Structures are given as C-alpha cells and as structure tokens.
Amino acid sequence: MTAYNAPIRDMLFVLREVGGLDRVAALPGNEEVSEDLVAAILEEAGKFAGDVLAPLNQPGDQQGCVCKDGVVTTPDGVRQAYAAFSENGWNAIAAPQEFGGQGLPALVATPVQEMWKAANMAFSLCPMLTLGAMNAIDHHGSQAQKALYLPNMVAGRWTGTMNLTEPQAGSDLAAVRTRAVPDGDAYRISGTKIFITWGENDVAENIIHLVLARLPDAPPGVKGISLFIVPKFLVNADGSLGARNDLVCASIEHKLGIHASPTAVMSFGEKGGAIGYLVGEANRGLEYMFTMMNHARLNVGLEGVAISERAYQKALSYAMDRVQGAPLGARAGDPIAYHPDVKRMLLDMKSRIEAMRALAYFAAGQMDVAHLSRDAAEARAAQALVDLLIPVVKGWCTESAVWIASTGIQVHGGMGFIEETGAAQHLRDARITTIYEGTTAIQANDLVGRKIARDGGAAAQALIALIEADMRNWAGSDVGALAKALETPLRHFGEAVEWIVRTHKAAPEKTAASAVAMLHLAGLTVGYWLLLRQAAAALKRKEAGEDPDFVKAKLAYASYYGAQVLPQAEPCFVSVVGGSGAITEFDPALMIR
C-alpha cells in the first residue's frame, strides 16, 4: 500500500506564512482568491490526488508504457484517470481565462501541482507539459493560434509537448538541427527529437507539439532557432481534426523511473515534412522558451518537494508500524521510528521538505507579485528574487529529493530494496529531476553567472538584506535563539556572493567549478531562513490558540535543521571560495591510462 495524504495543513500554513497568500490575493485580477477558496481547492485536489492518482502510481510503474508501430499504450487506468482529471477541470486552474482557464495565481496552483506530482509523478508530467505548451502559445502565438488550440488544451482533450532535445543537442540547444522549410503559410518540419515527455500517448485526441527547428536561412547558433506548432492531427478552422501529420513516435525509452510517462523519440517529416506553424517571429524560438523557463523550473523543483513528501510519508508510516529491537531512550515495543537513527532520518527528510516547500512557494508567490503588482518597484524587486531563486528551487530541491528518497529506502531496511514495498520507486522517479529542464550544473551556472555576477550581486544582496531584517525582528525572541545558527552561514553566503562577483569575469571557469557548491550554500541558507519564518509564525499562532503539537513540531524541524542540516553550508562555502583550483587546474586526460 502506498497511500498519499496531501499535507493540506502544512501547505496552507506555508501559503499564508511564507508564500504571502494575503498579498497575492490582493493583487489586481485575483479578486476571487480567498483563503477559503484556496482551502476548498486544496481539499478537492487532495481527494483526487489521494483517491485517483496515488493508487495508480505503483501499478503504473510496474506495467509501464508500450510503444508498438508508433502507438503508445499507457498503463491500465491512466486513460480513465486523465479523463476524470480533465472532466474535473484540473487542466484549467492555471490556464488563461480567455480560453476557458481559471487563471489562478502561481501561488495557488503550486500546492495543487505538488499534489499531482506527489501522488503520481509520471502522470503529472502530462498536464505539466500541456500547461507549458499552452503558455508558449498564449504568450507568443497569434490570436488565431490561441483560438484554435487553447480551448481544447485547457479542456484536456488535447495534450501538449515540448520538442527541444536532439541526440547532439542536449544541454546545448544551439546545436539543434531539425529543419523547417517554408511551404505556403506553413512550414515543413523534418528531424528527430528525443526525450519528448508524453510525446505520444493514448489519453488525448490530439497532441500539440511545440518544436524547435531551423529555417533554411537561419543564422547559426542560438539565434537561428524558431518555434513551431506541429499538431499530431492537423486542425481544421472549426477546431475539428483533419489529416494525420507527418510525424511519428519512433520508440519510447526504457527508463530508471517515471515508467508511466512515455518518453518518446519523435520523428518528424519522414514522408516529406510535417506541417508546422511558426509561433511569433522567426529565429526567436529559444528566447520564447526562456520566457517560460522560470515556471518550468519551479515546476520541476516542486517535483523534488513532492516526491520527497511522498517518500517521507511512506517511510514514516513504515517506521511507526515496524517493531524491531528495543529503541534506546524509548519504551519497549516502540516501533523503529523511536530508534535514534531512524528518528534522525525522519527528521532529516521532514525538516528538509519543510524548507524546500517554503522555498518553492515563496518563489511562486513572488512570481505573482512580479507579474501582477501595480507597484513597479515591488514588482521589480519580486522579479529579481524570482530570477535569483528559481535555479535554487530547481537545483537544490531536486538534489535534496534524491537524497531524501534514498533515505526513505534506508528507513525501510531490507524491505526498502524490494520493489513491492514502493519506496524504491520514489528514488527511481526522483533521479530524473536533477537532470531534465536543465541539469543541476546548468542551474548552478545560471545562479552564479546570470543571477549573481551579472548584476554585481545586487539581487543576492537584496535577499540578504531581507533575511537580516527578519533576524533583527526576531532578536530576543525564541526564534531569535534559533536564528543564531544562521548568522555564520548568511555571512558566508554574502562573502561567497562577493567572491563570485569578483571572480566571474576574469575566471568564469572558477565560478563554474564552484557553482554547485554555491547552489547548495544558497539552498541550505535560504531554506533555514524560511523554516525560521515558519517557526516564528507558529509561535505567533500558539498565542492565538493553535494546536500546541503543531507548533512544537514546527519548532522541532527548525531546531533539527539548524543543528544537523545547516552546518553543511560551511563546507559549501569552503568549496566556493577556496576549492575551485583543485578542479580548474586538473586535466581529466590524466584519468585515462
């Protein structure tokens, strides 16, 4: 049994106390957003996640997808679940209102998406990619394109995909070779795309592929890539389906995890060229992709939060049930959760998750502020925070998720290694999150290069100032005592920022060698700050009569993290400012003998 109970209480707490739900609800366009509405949405989503999606997670992993003659069959129950998901309007919640969506703010969509990912990560990728494709068309497509494609995508009848990667063009999209040749009002697309998530499936009537390709006269490199809509079935002017387009799923991958998510090799134009429609202007395809990157990376970071939560729930449930030996410092007959090291592992998982969730929701709330605030200074400051933090959300939450899912196995002992138990699947599923949508190194290089060095550390210093203001407010309180542990890491974070600003221009290979350590330093530090915010809020609520156990737990997570997790910031700092020479001066040819 691998149940999932959406942690609605934790989610609402973080939405309010860290994500800034009040501020987001007060932004123009969010007039309908209220705490009650959000609670009701989470309640409904939690039911769907727990009752419909979660039970399909392990069977879907075991059965996997099959591809035969270009036709993909998803595991039993997935089609029905997807139909119910669409029927219930879940594709619509973050989609544009003009075309049938609810246009809820990112902050509110975030916990809902966390639930889908936790309940069934493989399934969740289908609506996630569809939303990405919808956003691309909504932001960059013509009015006619929007009208033709979006309503059916919002309704869930059609799914969407992103066709970026090619065998020779992975992290380096400049190497894209897929060709687009003008043909009347449209284009003929030909080439092979790999790693296309839900690239072919049996849950949708049509699949709207967004494809990066090069026009014949395109300049080389990143400035010669255009974005095309290439539907599986051409769409008639009235929205009905026309001819099958010249594209086919050549095969699907046999992967370590997310088995219920078909990862397709897509072959375009084997019979003369798939018909594609240019989105926006020619040669601006990568630029368009970049505009959606923050959302996409937030979503994958959220996968880290979600899969960690699922692994934690499973480990906790096992550890509170299994009796083995007599735990030191507990009563005879107590379950293994009371063994000091099992308790340590559970606290490690949980306290990190609380930090990670807070970071992701904080970033989501800032996205809404940046997007909707009419106060230009507020919006600018929020956008700077978003840009700075998104690589941390993506990189740190996913790296942590691999660790946490692995710890979840360890809590189960020998049973953790048995697939039937279900704990191993979470590690297998989590393992992709540090790779796709930009590897951890790419996030880290984005952080140190574009987000820290480029503005001379201004955004990072603004974040530090924000944290310092909180710390001043907390001084003398119970939270102030916990906040003491943050002083050194925060100072070191600031010094690391300065080191990066100082070093990057002259020796970018040095900051690149330090980048992943910097990413972890940022995540560990900011994560603790947001745990302290939760602790402060919990204490305030205690005065207002909050459940004392809830408050006690929040303080315990902050306390554990401060004592056992945050100290890991120190070696990261040492690595950043002092360790890159051991890397940059090394020639890997020495490793070959």
Add this chain to the structure above:
Amino acid sequence: MTAYNAPIRDMLFVLREVGGLDRVAALPGNEEVSEDLVAAILEEAGKFAGDVLAPLNQPGDQQGCVCKDGVVTTPDGVRQAYAAFSENGWNAIAAPQEFGGQGLPALVATPVQEMWKAANMAFSLCPMLTLGAMNAIDHHGSQAQKALYLPNMVAGRWTGTMNLTEPQAGSDLAAVRTRAVPDGDAYRISGTKIFITWGENDVAENIIHLVLARLPDAPPGVKGISLFIVPKFLVNADGSLGARNDLVCASIEHKLGIHASPTAVMSFGEKGGAIGYLVGEANRGLEYMFTMMNHARLNVGLEGVAISERAYQKALSYAMDRVQGAPLGARAGDPIAYHPDVKRMLLDMKSRIEAMRALAYFAAGQMDVAHLSRDAAEARAAQALVDLLIPVVKGWCTESAVWIASTGIQVHGGMGFIEETGAAQHLRDARITTIYEGTTAIQANDLVGRKIARDGGAAAQALIALIEADMRNWAGSDVGALAKALETPLRHFGEAVEWIVRTHKAAPEKTAASAVAMLHLAGLTVGYWLLLRQAAAALKRKEAGEDPDFVKAKLAYASYYGAQVLPQAEPCFVSVVGGSGAITEFDPALMIR
C-alpha cells in the same frame, strides 16, 4: 557497452603503499606470496572479470532470475560463467588450504574480490556467500563436517548460503524463531527465512545452507540461537549426493537491483522438518556469526569500492567521448569532461574511490597481521585497528557508493536515466550495500558503542597517534602542505571520540543519534590520511623515475579531496558533539496528524 578494466596499477599501488603487502608477505604461512605472484593473480583475475563477468552484468540485470515451482533459473550465461570461475580455481583463492584452497592472505584476496564485484556484483555474491559458509564450517564445524562439505565448496561444485533473517527478525536477530528439534544425531529444522542471497540457484549441484535456529530448550534472545548445516541434498559419507532435503525456495524477490542474484524466501520443514547438523556447540550460533563478521563487512564495504569504480569508469568514458557546448577554460571541441562541473564530478568520484579502496585494503592488511603475526603486541594492535575500522569500511564505503553511483548518472545527463546506458544499474545495485550485512546505523552504533566507548577510546586514540606520526614525518614536504588540511578534522575526530566516551554510558541514545555522523567523520578523516600516504608514496616513486602523470594524478586526487571532500568532516563534527539533542528530545508521534 559497459566495459570494466580492472584498475590493476592502482590496486597494486595501494596494496604496496597502504595495505602493507611487504609486511603481509613476510608473515608466517605467506612464504609463497610475492609481488610478482600478486601481480600475476591480479592480471588473470582482471582478464576473467573484464572478459567473462563484466559482459554478463547488464544482460543479467535486464533478464533477472526466475523462480518456478521452487526452481530458480539464473540469467543466460551465468551458469557457464560460474563453471568457468570454479574451473579456474577462483573459489579457492581465499579458501582453507587443507581442503583444496590456496589460503591466500586477505590482503591479496581483497583486490581480486573487488574485481568480481565491480565486473558483476550480482554474480559475485554467489562466491562471496559460499566463502562465508566455508569459513563458518572451517572455523566452527567438526573435522568430519569440514571433510564432508569443504572440498566440494572449494571446488565450486557446491555453493553456500547464510540463512539469518526472518520476517520479524531483521536487524534484531534475537527474534529468530526457526526451530530445530533433535532427531538422532541430527536435527529437524522448520521455519521461514527471507532475503537469502543465492538461496536457490541452478549453478551448483548442491547448496549448503547455514541456518540460525532455536533448540526447544534454548534460552530466549541472542544466547539461544544455534547454527546448523542444512544441505539442499543430503550428502552421503562418500561425498555423493543423497536424498533431497525438506527445504524449498518459496519465491524470489523482485528487487531494485542485483537482479541476477536470486534473493530467496526459504521454507524449511514443510514436510516434517529439514535435516540439519549442529555446527559447534548449541546456543552459540550468533557468536559464531560474529567471528566472521569482520570479513563479511569488509566484503560488503568492498562492494562499495567496486561499484563506485565501475560507475566511475563508465562516467569517465562517456565524459571523454561526448561533446556538448564549449567547456569554459578548455579548447573548443573538448568533450564534456572538460566542463568545470563535470570535471568536479569525475574528481569527486575518483578521489573518494581512491580513499575508499585504501581504507578497505588497509583494513584487509591489518586483518592478516592480526591473524598471522607472531609478535603478540603487533597482532593485538592490528586487531584493534581492524575492529575499529571495519564498521567504517562497511558504512562509509557503501554510503559513498550510493552517492558516487548517483553522480555517475548525473555525468551522463539524460542518457544516465535510460536503462540501456547502464549507469542507472550501478545506483540500483549499490543501493543494497548500505542495508544488508548490517545497515549504516548498525555499523555506526557498532563504531561508537563497541569500538569507541567500550575501550574508552583507546583504539581510536591509537589510530590518531598513527596518523599524527605520519603527519610529523611529512612536515615540511610537499605532502606536509596537503596534510595541513587534515589538522582540524583530525583534532575534531579526537574530540568527538572523547565526547562519545564521556557521553555513551549515561546517554547511549545521544551517541546513537550521533553515530552516523561519527561514521562519516571517521571515514572522511581516515580516507584523507590514506590519500596522503598515497601522495607521499607517489612522490617518493617520482624520484625513482615513476611516470610523472601517475604521480601528478595521485597528488591531484589528494588535493581535490582535501579542498572539496574533507571539509564535509566539519558538519559531521558539529552534528556529533552538538546536534543530538534535536533528535533525542523529539517524539516522532508529532509527525502523525
């Protein structure tokens, strides 16, 4: 393609410079051991590992084992490989000479076993368990039992297993319930054993099960468990096979990894009781198991080294081949190994492996000294080092292996997540090593309780004195400069030892909560010491005309580890001496809502 090239040069270097091959060769009984002989053995073993075992690793993982009506079929090619393995005498190398074995010292057997594990971990478990069973019979069985069972086991015709775990008795073997009822000269065994590695197979003519069970009048708990030989086929006095015994493989597990190793549920005595023969004295079964524990744990620690080496070779090969983007600080067209963060990952893998291998070989060499030295003080000191270090070898090398195998996936980017690539298998296989033969927590509790607190820290202080003596010798040299980084971690290690000695008796739950951090602190610190020994030896060889690139690489690994890995000792120290309260004072019931 997933080739394995046994790192013979590295292995011989560590055998000589860290393992103490000269000293071991000079021990009584090792008269035949010479550097030339060892090199020849490694050469032959390397060929068998690379040519025969390694190519079966991925197909065996994909095909897995099948159990039907109690009959297990191993993947294609495994039977033939096992026959060749036995034919070539590889089962014999560490086996007792009296029964056809070669009786080579542990130090020499260690790199050979590393090769089997690296080439094909699932396969290697079969001879490993057989060797364990042989050792149990050789150390504790009667002369008649030895004569009856050992020759065929040494020859590889029969395999051996260890039947310890039961559903309710995992880490806590005191809970064993399998019964043994006297029946003439023998006993009737009945009960269910789980997680029995190679418990049933099609590679051997007979399987000699060693089974823990309780006699009717046995006292409760650990002092009431006896050890029995329970052969699959009864053996006639002339060594020929007799009747099938009353035991059957009920099923095999579907596991995360080591798919080619059948993990059996064994059912004994469904038809009245399997015939078993008491080994040694009644009620001393667990004690007998403990006498073999150091070897068994060394072997599993070695699995960590081996699987890490395999994952590293694969990652290096991919990274030196794949071109993607223009690496910062390198030439255009250079492969991804030159990207700073990929270089960092490769250095991280390699430098940890060099530390781990050195630690395992060092422990193996000390085992030989403890076992064979006629100088009682020398033997005692060596035994104390072995006892202290074995939980570190097992716990730290396997925890590191999970990290390294995961890093190996990361180096491959998206390809790492595709099973065909082969990198993912190493993570899946590695994931069991921190669990079986005592989880990491059990190793860590052994370290802090039995190995540090019990002797008042004497063994740990002796180790520290050994390291300090080296550091004094290195002062002023090039290695002395690298050794500077060890000063603080070593001092902290000593302080942590003192804290454990001070704390353990009054508050064992506190040292238990700190134990895994202490294990990592020990591994990180001792690992660097042994990297420095390698660096010092390499520099000495440079003067003697050694390949300058070999020397350069060894120094680079020490340098990287000192700058980037060793700093992680600091948060471990903080966790040990300051962080356990956040764990011990927490009641996990707060996590349930």
